[in-house]
Amino acid sequence: MASSTPSTENQVTGGGISTRRKLVNQVMLTLTGVASVLVLIPLLLIFYYLLAAGAGSINIDFFTQLPAPVGEPGGGMANAIVGTLSLVLLAGAIGIPIAVGAGVFLAEAGRSPLGNFVRFIADVMNGIPSIVTGIFVWAWIVVWMGRFSLLAGSIALAVMLIPMVTRTTEEMVRLVPRELREGGVALGFTRWRTTLGIVLPAAKSGILTGILVALARIAGETAPLLFTAFGNPFWEWRLNEPISALPLLIYQYAISPYDEWHRLAWAASLVLIGMVLAISLMARFIIKNPYRDR
C-alpha cells in the first residue's frame, strides 16, 4: 500500500510521477499561452488595419465638419461623433437606473419566484440578436411616434444595456460580504438603508465597471440603430428627430461605391474603436482602485 510504505520508497516511486506531472504541466501551460496569443491576434490585426487605412484620413476637419456630399472631397463626421455620444448617454440615463435597481433586487431578494423569473428574462434578453431589438423598438416606438428619432435609438440601446448591467450589478452586490450587511442591520438600519448606504457603496466600483463595459458595448452597435436613430447628414439636437451615429455612418460609407467614403469609413472605425477603448481603460482604472473614494 502506497500510503503505508516508508518515505524513501515514496520518493522513488514519486519521482517518476513527478516528472510526468511536470511535463503535463509544461504542455498545458504552453497550450494556454498559445491560446491567449491567438486571442490577441485579431485585436492587433484590427488595430493595424485601422491605423493603416484610417489614420491618414483623420484630421481636424474629421472632428469639426459635417459629412461632405458625394463627389466633394474632405468633410468630417462631427455630427456622427456627437450623435453617438448623445445616443449612449441617453441610453445610459434610461437604462442604468432600471438596471441597477433590478440588479440590487436580484441580489438581495432574488431567491423568490419573481427573482428567478427576472433573472431568466435578463439572460434571455442578453441573448436577443440586436437587430431584433431594433425591429422591436421600431415597431413600438418609431411607428407610434411616426418618425425615426434619437429617443427611439436610445431606447433600443437601453434595451440592450439593461440586461447586461442588471446581471453585473447582481454579481457585484452578491460579492459584498454578508458581514458588512449584518454590520448595518445590527446597528438598527432598515434593509433599504443598509443596501443603499453600505452595500451599494461597497459594490460601487464593480457596478461602475459593469456600466462602462456595457456603454462601450452599445456605443459600437449598428443594428439596433438602423430603424430607430436612422442617421442624419446634418446636425440634430432634438429628441424626436433622426440622428447620426458613427456605426451607422461606417455601415453606410463602407457599402458605398466611392473610394473617398471608404477611407472615411476606416477613419470612423478608428475613432469608434478609440472611443470604446477609452471607456474600457476607464473601467480598468476603476477596477484598480476599488476603495478610491471613501
Next chain:
Amino acid sequence: MDNPTTASKTKTPSSNPARKMAIDHADESPPVPSADKARLAIEARAFSFWYGSTQALDSIDLKVPERRVTALIGPSGCGKSTFLRSINRMNDLIPKIRHEGDILLENDSVYRTDRDVVQLRKSVGMVFQKSNPFPKSIYQNVAYGPRVNGLVKGRREMDALVESSLRQAALWDEVKDRLDSSALGLSGGQQQRLCIARALAVSPEVILMDEPASALDPIATQKIEELIYELKNDYTILIVTHNMQQAARVSDYTAFFFMGRLIEVGRTEELFTNPVEEQTEAYITGRFG
C-alpha cells in the same frame, strides 16, 4: 497570563445552587448568586430554535446579569452563536427559521409580535467575528449609525460623540490624526475596536460579541480583552468565545453550551475550577471540542 477580572471579584459561597439551573428548573434557581446585586439584563425562557428542520437550540433557560460579562463557551455548532444572534434577532435575516419560548430584554419580550426590531437592534449592539468596518472613513464608520438613527443634531455634537465612542473603544489616540482616512487601512485589531466604537455610538444597553478576537494576534486580543473589562462598567456584555483562557480572563459568568443545550452556567472561576457537570469538565479540560 495576568487575570484582570479576579481582582474585582468577591469570593462567592462555594455551594452555589445556581449552577445546575440550566438543566433543572430555571425559575427556581437563578444563576445570579445572592452576593451579586446585579439586575437581570436578559432572560431566556425555554428558548428553542430551528433552522428549517434542524434544531439548533433546545429549551435554553439563561439569566444574564446587568453590567457583567457573560461568556458563552462550547464546541463548534453547539448553538452559542445562534443564541447570541437570537437576542437581537439577527437570525431574522435567514429564511425558514422558527423558535419557541422567549427571550426577555429588560423584562420585555424580544419576540413579541409588535416589537420594533430596528429599535431592538439599536439597544443591543453587536460585534462580529470578522471585523466589518464599512468602506468609509474612520469618522463616518462611527458617525453613520447615530446619523441614520437621528441620535445627534449638528456637526459639533457628532464630533463629540465620535470622539467619546472612539475613546471608549481605546482607539482615539491611534486614529485622531487620520479620522478622514479609510477605515480599511487600519490593522485587524484596530478595525475590530472601530467596530466596537461603532456599536457604542448608538448607545446600546447590551453588547453581543461573537468571537471578537478569534482573528486577532495576541497583542490585539489583549487590547480587546482589556477593553471588554472597561466596558462592563457601563454595558452588559455577552461574549461567545472558543478560547477558554479568554473566557476565564474576561468573564464574570460562563455558560457552557453543548449540542444545542445549556449544560451549565455559573460564576466563571467556579465553573472552571469546580464544574458540576461531567461534560463541562471534559470540555474545559480539553478532552473534546
